[in-house]
Amino acid sequence: MEIDGTNTLPAQSPSRADSSLRRRSLPQLGDDTDSESVSEAGDIGDRALSSRRHSGSGRIHFLDDNVPGNNFVVPVQEEEVVHHGNKEQETRLEMPWLLLYISCLIHLAVWGILGVLTRYLLQKLFGPGVIGATSDQSYMYLDLPSNMVGSFLMGWLGVVFKANISKVSDHLAIGLTTGYLGSLTTFSGWNQKMLDLSVGGQWVFAVLGYFIGLFLVECSIVFGIETAKGFKWMLQKLTTRSKGGNFCSKSNSIVDNYKFHAVALILLILVLALLWCLSGVFEKREFSSGNSAAQLWLACMVGPFGVWTRWLLARLNGRGLGRNGSLRWVPFGTLIANVSAACIMAVLAVLKKAVKTQNFDTVASGLQFGLMGCLSTVSTFIAEFHAMRKSDQPWRAYAYAITTICISFCLGTLIYSVPVWIKGYD
Numbered sequence: 524m525e526i527d528g529t530n531t532l533p534a535q536s537p538s539r540a541d542s543s544l545r546r547r548s549l550p551q552l553g554d555d556t557d558s559e560s561v562s563e564a565g566d567i568g569d570r571a572l573s574s575r576r577h578s579g580s581g582r583i584h585f586l587d588d589n590v591p592g593n594n595f596v597v598p599v600q601e602e603e604v605v606h607h608g609n610k611e612q613e614t615r616l617e618m619p620w621l622l623l624y625i626s627c628l629i630h631l632a633v634w635g636i637l638g639v640l641t642r643y644l645l646q647k648l649f650g651p652g653v654i655g656a657t658s659d660q661s662y663m664y665l666d667l668p669s670n671m672v673g674s675f676l677m678g679w680l681g682v683v684f685k686a687n688i689s690k691v692s693d694h695l696a697i698g699l700t701t702g703y704l705g706s707l708t709t710f711s712g713w714n715q716k717m718l719d720l721s722v723g724g725q726w727v728f729a730v731l732g733y734f735i736g737l738f739l740v741e742c743s744i745v746f747g748i749e750t751a752k753g754f755k756w757m758l759q760k761l762t763t764r765s766k767g768g769n770f771c772s773k774s775n776s777i778v779d780n781y782k783f784h785a786v787a788l789i790l791l792i793l794v795l796a797l798l799w800c801l802s803g804v805f806e807k808r809e810f811s812s813g814n815s816a817a818q819l820w821l822a823c824m825v826g827p828f829g830v831w832t833r834w835l836l837a838r839l840n841g842r843g844l845g846r847n848g849s850l851r852w853v854p855f856g857t858l859i860a861n862v863s864a865a866c867i868m869a870v871l872a873v874l875k876k877a878v879k880t881q882n883f884d885t886v887a888s889g890l891q892f893g894l895m896g897c898l899s900t901v902s903t904f905i906a907e908f909h910a911m912r913k914s915d916q917p918w919r920a921y922a923y924a925i926t927t928i929c930i931s932f933c934l935g936t937l938i939y940s941v942p943v944w945i946k947g948y949d
Contacts, residue, residue, distance in 0.1 A: 558852035560841070561919075564910035565681075565857060565903035566701050568837030571693075572624055618784045623694075626784060629791045630698030631834055632827035635897050636798050638706025639826045642669040642896065643819050660723075662732035664716035666709050667739065670901040673708035674740040677902040678747020680704065683755055692787070701834050701903070706826060708740075708901035711864035714931045715872060715891070715939075721932075722940050733928055740905045741912075799824060813881040821886065822893025829897030833860045837903075852919050854907045857900065858927055864899035865931035869939035871895070876948035 618626070649656045649668040657663045680688065681700040689696040713736055720729040806820035839856035843849050871887040878884075904927065911920035942948070 561910045561914050562852050562854040562907065563841040565840070565854060565906040566834070566837040567840055568834045568856060569624065569627070570838040572620070572627065618781045622788065623784070626694050626788045626791070627697055628831060629788060629795055630694045631702040631830045633791055633795050633798065634698040634702030635706040635826050635830035636823050638703045639819075639822050639893055639897065641707050642666065642709065643892070645669040645672060659716065659719065662720070662728045662735055664713060664732060664736070666712040666716070667736060670708045670713065670736065670740050671743040673704045673902040674743035674905045675747035676707075677704050677906050678744045679751040681902065681906055682748050683751035694787070701837070702830055704902040705833060705900040706830055706897040709896040710861040710899035710901050710904060710927075710931070711868040711895045712891070712899075713901065714865040714928075714935055715868045717932065718869060718872070718935045718939050721936070722943050737924060740901055741909060744905050744909050810882075810885060813885045817885050818888040818892055821889025822896065824893070825890060826893040826897040829864070829894045833898050833900060836860045852911070853923060857903050857907060861899045861904060861927055862931050862934070864895045866934050866938055868895045869935040873939045873942050873948075876943060877946070
């Protein structure tokens with residue numbers, strides 16, 4: 524995967540011009556602008572909607588990776604493209620900014636809950652009860668399969684096909700990548716398993732868990748990107764031969780209107796209400812048992828709050844520190860989300876050992892699996908890591924990964940391991 528120096532933009536029809544945001548590709552990955560772009564490779568949060576409030580634009584346009592040389596979709600600063608002379612576009616009703624914002628939150632919540640459910644199913648499938656490939660006592664930790672699957676899908680949905688999904692619905696693109704894949708993968712769960720290994724004296728397993736975990740998720744996103752590119756190439760060939768058209772250039776404006784967004788918003792609100800109600804009913808039924816199902820339904824109820832927080836923190840990606848915006852290459856939003864979730868996860872873990880009641884264990888485990896699992900993410904983290912590796916300064920990828928892991932592990936050790944050692948908790 525290479526990021527080219529072209530500044531070419533995919534052609535846009537005038538009918539979509541007023542509701543599109545221009546994305547530019549990268550000239551050279553060395554200056555501040557390029558540092559910002561690479562650090563935004565995973566997510567930019569609600570900053571993607573901020574220009575809608577001021578410019579009246581109703582779309583977030585992602586650069587199509589079909590542009591020659593631009594094989595990695597990298598969101599950068601938004602710039603409104605203004606076209607004149609299209610009366611139909613000028614008079615078309617667009618959803619108000621507040622409703623667009625609410626629509627994004629609802630998409631994130633629904634897809635976030637689906638991500639939690641998928642992560643739970645993968646844990647059960649690959650865990651000791653079925654396949655037995657992962658366990659709590661090994662560097663092949665329980666969340667490794669979900670982190671690998673989520674990273675693989677990030678290559679498909681968050682890199683190669685993100686521009687195409689955005690043409691159908693920007694909110695769907697946000698829901699799939701930030702909501703579903705961000706909740707399917709979890710950094711805090713990964714970090715906590717390594718802390719558990721270190722507490723038990725299995726330091727070699729803990730170190731291996733970090734190295735193998737990082738290596739496997741990086742291989743997963745690379746495999747996802749390469750297979751997605753091959754599939755997209757076949758689709759383009761088939762489309763060109765059958766219809767003589769272009770796979771990526773077709774008009775997708777049928778969903779870019781107020782009516783569609785309003786209907787989709789109402790349906791998603793109903794779906795979210797249904798998911799929350801079912802989770803509440805099942806939680807009430809299973810809570811007294813204290814089993815994993817009780818923890819899962821609580822996780823589904825609180826998971827959306829973790830997704831929303833992570834999405835809001837993602838607005839810090841590419842902003843840097845201070846007025847001068849130093850260290851723009853660091854995705855501070857993702858870094859803060861992962862480290863804070865890992866620390867809170869450690870707090871809940873030590874409280875479970877201190878309190879030792881079934882009800883508290885159910886609540887704490889549900890918060891860990893749902894709220895902290897959705898607040899932290901591996902899919903976005905590895906997308907940023909991969910973008911940095913393919914830049915002109917690949918050392919930044921390893922510096923970013925080491926910083927995230929070391930801070931999380933060191934703080935987790937102080938919060939969790941030290942109290943466990945001192946108090947002699949089992």
